[in-house]
Amino acid sequence: MPRQILYTSRAMSNRFDRDIPEILRCSRRNNPELGLTGILVFTGSTFIQILEGSPEHIDPVLDIISGDTRHADIRVLLDRMVEKRACGDWTMGFGLIDRHPGGRIGFLERMAHLSRDGSPAALDELVAMMAALGSERVREYA
């Protein structure tokens, strides 16, 4: 069974046009070898990332990511085993929250509500909401 992690972090760069494509390039280069999949969502100030894969492969990557100075204040909202990956075969999907049907505010409010709730159903909805952002232009940086 794959392990699924979801965390948020405060983005620290002032050059997102350069840094986000670079993060996606690294992820898409490294993750396939480790069988990791996921999606990275950028709100304009916060990263939200889902990482999925075998438990022993997630920890080392999370350690590397945690040391990356392009973000800070990592908060793991979800760490669980799942039957099925939410991100399919995306080596690292990418989404902007503007694409949420409720727009940026709708996404942030719903996310705050769901993470406060914290029940399995709420967390499932949060994961699905994230995955939906990446579904169309998933392989590209917007």
Ligand SMILES: Cc1cc2nc3c(=O)[nH]c(=O)nc-3n(C[C@H](O)[C@H](O)[C@H](O)COP(=O)(O)O)c2cc1C
């Ligand atoms: C928000 C965020 C998410 C990241 N996600 C990944 C990831 O999924 N996989 C990965 O290999 N690197 C990821 N990185 C980059 C790593 O921190 C690190 O820079 C990279 O793994 C170094 O790869 P390299 O040794 O191949 O250059 C992420 C960085 C940030 C800031």
